[in-house]
Amino acid sequence: MSSLGRTVRGMASRAAALATLATLLLAAGPAFAQEEAPPGMSAFAPVQNLPPAERMAHGALWVAAYAVVWVGLLLFLWVIWRRLAKVDEDLRRAESRRK
Amino acid sequence: MFFRTALLVMRKDLTVEVRSREILYTTLFFAVSCILVFAFAFVKEGEVLGDAAAGILWIAISFAGTLALGRTFERERHAETLRALMLAPVERSAIYVGKLLGILLLLFAAELVLVPLVALLFSAALFSRPVLLVGLLAAGTLGFAAVGTLFAAMLVRARSRDVLLPVLLYPITIPVIIAGVRGTALLLQPNVDQAMVVMWLSLLFAFDVVFLTLSLWTFEPLMTD
């Protein structure tokens, strides 16, 4: 690697940092507050005494989401387990054949 | 030395291309047919649907780019010349820059035809801010081609390169295409929101710099066996 190539890369990475920074600064400017969407929330407001009827609203979706997490992760674990069992089997066979 | 090597590689590619003009003609033909298909789909009774023109322009550019990338490196593979290039006692990254410059020139040449065509068929006011338009096109094409050249070069040795190039290239370059589309769509509005266009443009530049840096940095280890 010649020194020029290194210089070019060095320049490129410095320029990358600068450009990213410039983009951030530019985009953070108030000039770019944009478009039709209502702003996303920036903090959650907890309440203590929500009426019970509202408490359980859309419970099914919440349960579905939690189930997706549980089932998804366990399924992935099970898949890894099965693949591992298969590979271990192959390993045993290969080792016995070598002997 | 670095830039001379890059220019030499680019001149080699251009000389081959100027003799046959194969890639330019086939790519252009393909891109123009794409635009025509979209024109049939999206222009109804002289009315264009929404910002369709901006999206169609960038789709045509990215399809044409994929085709050109594939063909350029297919030519190298066919003649086994990429191996010769890699054996040459020059810097690998200079070869990358040379190939990139060649593809950029090719795509800019194609855009010279595509942009007026889209403006005509979709009666889009693309030329209301020529400087911004040129900036968006240049930055977008550079970002797309920077990643494309890297992956197309790597794929020369792969088995299913025709399928893999879009699979690799599109997810990574979609941010660039989106920024290009949104920026161009703003130019089509009656009152151009210049600040927003500049925002998309600077985003494109940021992507260009990140993609170019990563490509220059990884080209050498990727092309070494």
Add this chain to the structure above:
Amino acid sequence: MRRLFGPLLILSVILFAAAPVLIAQAPYEQTMGLIQKIFYFHVPAAMMMMLSSFICGIWSAIFLLRKKPEADRIAVAGGEMVVVFGLIVLVTGPLWARIAWGVWWVWDVRLTSALLLWMIFCGYLLVRKYGGPGADKLGAAMAIFGMANVPFVYISVDIWRTMHPKTTVVTTLGEGMAIPFWFCVFAFLVMYALLFTARVHLEEQRARVEQLFLEAGDL
């Protein structure tokens, strides 16, 4: 490595069983009620997704520069976990959005960029599986570019005015919400460690099988 599986499995099952209890006791959010509680595993899953992208990207870079096959095995495991945790993020998110926004999906910057990140790593797995010889390097390059997108996904909500809640939601949590949240993050981390060690172990065993077959071929 195998010795770690048992304890990690038991610990993560306990943590995941306890999580709903803690979440149930957390205060309700003013406007969203119960549905806001999806947040307690949507966000940790997103954190794991980003962590995984960095693991995959960094170890891909190490593999490219140092040519160490061990690094590649870690990168593959990381890449697959991006897709798994990304799927959780992309499923739980719309379930919340259906109530909070009234639609399953909007094409704003945060959602689009998160989907893209997920797609890049799906592409990564496709390349690894069907790329043939040299796929490891191709995948490595893709992972590095994928990792470069992560900061963009993270800051997108704070830069653009999107509908997605901002990153400050996490740092401004009241005490009642912060404890269950960080508990869930910890549970996801333990689960991540379990899945990750198992996945890397699988890749190591595969390499051993391959090695044995290569040796057998030489004889």
